[in-house]
Amino acid sequence: MAIGKEILKMRHITKNFLGVRALNNVDFTLRAGEIHALMGENGAGKSTLIKVLTGAEEFESGEIWMDGIPHPIINRSPQEAQHNGISTVYQEINLCPNISVAENLFIGREPKKHGMIDWKTMNKKAKEALAVLDVDIDVTINLENYSVAIQQMVAIARAVDISSKVLILDEPTSSLNDFEVSKLFAVMRKLKERGLGIIFVTHFLEQVYEICDRITVLRNGELVGEYEVDKLPRVQLVARMMGKDFDDLAEIKREHKGSTGKEEVVVEAKGLGCSGKIKPFDITVNKGDVVGLSGLLGSGRSELARALYGADRPDKGVLKFKGKRFTSRAPIDSIRAGMGFLPENRKEEGIIADLSVRENIIIALQARQGMFKLLSRKEQEEFADRFIDLLKIKTADRETPVKQLSGGNQQKVILARWLLTNPDFLILDEPTRGIDVGTKTEIQRLVIKLAEEGKAIIFISSEIEEMLRTCNRMAILRDSSKVGELSGDEITQVNIMKAIAGGTTV
Amino acid sequence: MKKISIFKKPITQYSLFMPILCLFLVLIVNLIQTPHFFKITIQNGVLYGYIIDILNRSSGLVILAVGMTLVVASSGGTDISVGAVCALAGAVCVAALGTGETYKMPYIAAVLLALLIGLICGVFNGFLVSFMKVQPMVATLILFTAGRGIAQLVTGSFILYVKPKSFTYLGSFIPGVPIPTPCFVAAFVVILTWLVLTKTSLGMYIQSVGINSKASFLVGLNSKVIIFLTYVFCGICAAIAGLISVSRTASIDANNVGLYIELDAILAVAIGGNSLAGGKFSLAGSVIGAITIQALTTTLYAMRVAADQLPLYKAIVVVAIVAIQSPVLRKWFKNLTLKLAPGKPVKEAM
Ligand SMILES: Nc1ncnc2c1ncn2[C@@H]1O[C@H](COP(=O)(O)OP(=O)(O)OP(=O)(O)O)[C@@H](O)[C@H]1O
Ligand SMILES: [Mg+2]
Numbered sequence: 001m002a003i004g005k006e007i008l009k010m011r012h013i014t015k016n017f018l019g020v021r022a023l024n025n026v027d028f029t030l031r032a033g034e035i036h037a038l039m040g041e042n043g044a045g046k047s048t049l050i051k052v053l054t055g056a057e058e059f060e061s062g063e064i065w066m067d068g069i070p071h072p073i074i075n076r077s078p079q080e081a082q083h084n085g086i087s088t089v090y091q092e093i094n095l096c097p098n099i100s101v102a103e104n105l106f107i108g109r110e111p112k113k114h115g116m117i118d119w120k121t122m123n124k125k126a127k128e129a130l131a132v133l134d135v136d137i138d139v140t141i142n143l144e145n146y147s148v149a150i151q152q153m154v155a156i157a158r159a160v161d162i163s164s165k166v167l168i169l170d171e172p173t174s175s176l177n178d179f180e181v182s183k184l185f186a187v188m189r190k191l192k193e194r195g196l197g198i199i200f201v202t203h204f205l206e207q208v209y210e211i212c213d214r215i216t217v218l219r220n221g222e223l224v225g226e227y228e229v230d231k232l233p234r235v236q237l238v239a240r241m242m243g244k245d246f247d248d249l250a251e252i253k254r255e256h257k258g259s260t261g262k263e264e265v266v267v268e269a270k271g272l273g274c275s276g277k278i279k280p281f282d283i284t285v286n287k288g289d290v291v292g293l294s295g296l297l298g299s300g301r302s303e304l305a306r307a308l309y310g311a312d313r314p315d316k317g318v319l320k321f322k323g324k325r326f327t328s329r330a331p332i333d334s335i336r337a338g339m340g341f342l343p344e345n346r347k348e349e350g351i352i353a354d355l356s357v358r359e360n361i362i363i364a365l366q367a368r369q370g371m372f373k374l375l376s377r378k379e380q381e382e383f384a385d386r387f388i389d390l391l392k393i394k395t396a397d398r399e400t401p402v403k404q405l406s407g408g409n410q411q412k413v414i415l416a417r418w419l420l421t422n423p424d425f426l427i428l429d430e431p432t433r434g435i436d437v438g439t440k441t442e443i444q445r446l447v448i449k450l451a452e453e454g455k456a457i458i459f460i461s462s463e464i465e466e467m468l469r470t471c472n473r474m475a476i477l478r479d480s481s482k483v484g485e486l487s488g489d490e491i492t493q494v495n496i497m498k499a500i501a502g503g504t505t506v
Numbered sequence: 507m508k509k510i511s512i513f514k515k516p517i518t519q520y521s522l523f524m525p526i527l528c529l530f531l532v533l534i535v536n537l538i539q540t541p542h543f544f545k546i547t548i549q550n551g552v553l554y555g556y557i558i559d560i561l562n563r564s565s566g567l568v569i570l571a572v573g574m575t576l577v578v579a580s581s582g583g584t585d586i587s588v589g590a591v592c593a594l595a596g597a598v599c600v601a602a603l604g605t606g607e608t609y610k611m612p613y614i615a616a617v618l619l620a621l622l623i624g625l626i627c628g629v630f631n632g633f634l635v636s637f638m639k640v641q642p643m644v645a646t647l648i649l650f651t652a653g654r655g656i657a658q659l660v661t662g663s664f665i666l667y668v669k670p671k672s673f674t675y676l677g678s679f680i681p682g683v684p685i686p687t688p689c690f691v692a693a694f695v696v697i698l699t700w701l702v703l704t705k706t707s708l709g710m711y712i713q714s715v716g717i718n719s720k721a722s723f724l725v726g727l728n729s730k731v732i733i734f735l736t737y738v739f740c741g742i743c744a745a746i747a748g749l750i751s752v753s754r755t756a757s758i759d760a761n762n763v764g765l766y767i768e769l770d771a772i773l774a775v776a777i778g779g780n781s782l783a784g785g786k787f788s789l790a791g792s793v794i795g796a797i798t799i800q801a802l803t804t805t806l807y808a809m810r811v812a813a814d815q816l817p818l819y820k821a822i823v824v825v826a827i828v829a830i831q832s833p834v835l836r837k838w839f840k841n842l843t844l845k846l847a848p849g850k851p852v853k854e855a856m
Contacts, residue, residue: 311724332726343724352718354786359710366707367726374707417725 004032005067007197008053008086008166013062015045015052017404020396022048023059026223028216030166030197032067035188037208037229038201040218040241041436042408043394046201047091049218050168054081054088067165079108085165089155089172091201091407091434092347097144102126104143105158129157134183135297148345148430149175149297149462153184160187167191168199171407173207174433175344177462178497180297185211203408203436204463205234217241242438263287266425266456269308271317278303279481280316285425285456290447292467292491293460295477295500301460302344304477305427308458309341310334322424335368340423342414344430344460346407350414353403357395358384360402361416368421387416392439408434415443426450427458432466444470464493478502524836525779525794528827532801540808552684556804564800565688566592566747569695570767571774571796573743575787576699576736580712581635582784583642584772585740590653591627592748592764595620597657599749600666600758607669621745627653628741632734650768657760667757677753688750695746699739700789712736716784770799777827798827 008030015023023045030036038046051057053064055075063072066084075081078088095104102123103110111121126139135153143151156172167188173181188198188211200212208215208229215232217224217240224240232240239245263286273280278300285291293301306312308319310328319326321337328334331341343349352360361384366375375383384398391412395405402413411434418426428447432440447470451457461467467474473487476499483502486495536543536556546555570588577585599620604610627649634645676687703709714722715729722729747767752758776782777798778791806819829835 330726330728331724332728335726341724343721348718349720349724352714352721354717355710355714359714363710363714363727364725366710369707371706371708371711374705 004034004195006030007032007067009063009065010049010053011063011065013049013052013059013064015048015057015059022221023052024221026062026218026221027226028223029226030199031214032195032197033192034213035192035198035200035211037212037215038199038218039208039215039237040224041394041438042412042434043220043406044218044241045221046218047170047406048221050088050090050170050199050201054078054086054168056090082162085163086168087159087163087166088168089152089159089170091170091174093148093151093155095143095151095155095158097348098142100140101130101137101143101146101154102139104154105129105139105161109162129161130154132160132187133157133180147175147298147302149177149180152176153180153297156184156187160191163191163196166197166199170201171203171434172200173202173204175430175462177296178464179501180462181207203434203440205237205437208237209234219243238437241436263289265320266322267308268320269317270320272307272314272319273316274303274307274312274314275316277312277480278307281482283308283475283482285458287454287456288451289473290451290457290459290471292471292474293458293477294464294467294474294496298480299477299500300480300482301477302429303480304475304482305341305429305458305460309339309427311341311343332367335364335421335423338424340364340418340421340426342418342426342428342431344433346411346414346433351402351410354401356399357388357393357402357405357413358398360413361387361420364417365421383420387412387420391416391442408436408439411435412439419446423455425456425458427460429460430462431459432461432463440466464496467491467496468493476500521779521788522791522794524831525777525791525798528777528830529794529798529801532798532805532823536801536805536808539805543808548684551682552679552686556808558686560797560801560804561689562686563804564797565686565692566750566764567767567770567774567796567800568692568793569743569747569750570771571778571792572695572699572789573736573740574771574775575778575780575789575792576712577642577740578772578775578780578782579716579784579787580733580736581642582716582782583635584768584782585631585646585737585744586643586768586772587627587631587646587649587653588740588744588747588771589764589766589768590650590657591624591741591744592751592767593758593760594627594653594657594660595623595745595748596752596763597660597666597758597760598623600668600752601660603668603670603673605666605668609670613672617749620749621742624741624743624745624748625738626741627744628738629734631741632737635737636730636733654760657758657763661758661760663760665757665759668752669756674753674756677750677755691746691750695743696789696793703789708732713786717786771796773824774799777824777831779831 006029010026010028013023013026026049028049038049040046048057052059055077064074065072073084075084105126106122111118111125123139130137130139133153133156135150137146137150143154152172152175156169159167172184176184192198202208212229214226214228215237216226219241265284265286267285269281269283271280271282281304293304295301303312307314310331310333326337352363358380362375362380369375381398387393388395388398393412394409402410405413415431432443435443444466447457447459459467459470468491471491473485474491474496475482476484476486478500484499486499540556543556546553546558574585574588599616602611602616602619603613631646631649634640635642678686680687711727711732715727715732719729748764751763774795775792777795778788780787780791802820802823803816806816811819
């Protein structure tokens, strides 16, 4: 595949946030018909480089050149960038949850008939745009009814639909599973054939090696270098990103202690269900278990977790927690009983954007303590510092508003929030979403360690690799119901794929 | 890579910078216009002067602004019924005390009754907003229109006067104390609120719910109850402001007590640098905002602007103040300070 002429050149880009230099003299070049990976640790400046390019953020100095325009350009807004042929999927999905999927896809360019929006055509075109990615959903209902993964697909479909010269995808695959990723890749390959340049940000190295032609690595806001994919082996790529040697493939694997039937049961659900969300299911989680939930888009993984936690109130069945019957009227009851729940949707349900890193970390613990037992400032600071160190959260200060952190670092803050409450039963819905390779391995180790200390854990991830490393049992979901379980040696990539695709019922 | 080195914020980035600057500008104008503006004298054993007058007259507004700040923070909406609740609470207090030479019931009981009325109004508003999910503006519109009507019922549509001298103490001076009583009341409300917000986790909860109620729910906060409480508190604040107001004139005119004051209260919150979309708030900002509004009014009077033209001039200045604080100009300020103090490269501290 011949890679064409340079269609986008960014030179000497420098960008400061208050007191933080996010980009320092960074160069970036994109050629027609190439897929170019932009790599770096959490907080390296990837998203910032993209925002500067599309006009979502201003920059202090540097130049941006586009093919066919004889002078440097500055996009003052994402709309202007779109006009110049650049379409973008941002890391944090910026669609409107409370309007329909079709409207989200065509907002600002609605098909018209006699000056009025032509709903029929719009819905039809929306269906088509999604069909390209093999997504078949009702486009007339509000976006908020769908999972993060579907929302991500909608955002991608929209960008693909309007892309003309440059397509930017900032961690588009962070909550997609292998099936959806392969659909996306097929589309990306097609666009590449057509001569588009694609910028692809991801923390999944396999994906880089599968689809990209070139890699640009950033570290701490500085350019490390630009490489051709086949000339940069994986180990070296990781070393370039982290600035030191690191083996991300280090063997972590749980020893599956065969079930002795004697483990202490922590969670036991019988016929638990929540109308319209998840059909009645049975599940038990023992002390020391990491139970994975696996399934396709909309299979009900998150819904099952939410029903256990009481985020959605179950209307059928019984839940026993630590041997006693337990009904949760609101999450606070569950937290007091010793549960923790990290939701998948970081922006909508996770971070409290304007509060500081410190407040975001301690808030769940504070809620459990109650309104009148305020944690002293000193305790709060100690807790915050401990987790900033432990999870290597990159922040200017513990008082920085959490919204100013990079996506992966925000994710770490939410994880810290739940680790701090030290629950007996922890539900992690996509806990490593958007987290870089180094830290991801650390978090997987941490999960295993927690289980070994006797916690019960439910782990949801769209990345099968990660589940294989951490889980000792796995529940399979399909069409909002639990259809089976795998344990011990049955947990292999092939078996899981088979089970979730639904060929055979396990 | 533990922590990135900490940099000092430029002064313009502090949230109270703009509100204080605005108040300062208003005061400077005064000083030029009226050289003896800051002079405080003692006459008849009490303090006199423009500054005292401003602090005294702004007390009611300060109290309302405190309540309004919390309502805005938790629900991202405003309580437009506070003016009507002022009138209603005042009317109930006066009606309870009667127009005779002596009080019909103990003074303190009448005050408590008025506060109870404020509380009930707050419960009504809070219930509609938090449990029935009515939009705040619509929910409080009910009492905004009905409140004065009920007050008229209570007073029988008359302007009632209270005769005992002690009734005026709350709105003016307690014999032997040189500082106006409303200042004490306002200070008390502000300090008490501040203590409750900072010594319990309520302050953090209110902000959290205002910023992201879904996330707050999942970390175990009861957003409904928290929003409800802020409306109840705002109702009580309105009742206190109403009591001060009727005490100033020793009378109740249900048509005019607290008229349009809800607008000033909302404005005070905004001038204080608080976002009306809810979330993070600054109590101090709102207090400064309230004092700024009163300073402006007093200034215009001192400049002999006729009372009926006052709103026009006030509007002009308010537009200016709001413009100074607008995001666009703020960004401009920020860029200016960034140019003066450029960020240094992020250092790794391994
Ligand atoms: N609005 C902001 N205000 C202040 N600092 C910011 C802001 N946005 C980003 N930063 C800082 O800029 C740096 C780069 O952030 P950026 O979001 O570009 O990282 P990233 O490479 O995309 O990381 P991730 O993999 O976690 O998404 C970080 O240190 C971050 O804290
Ligand atoms: Mg990013």
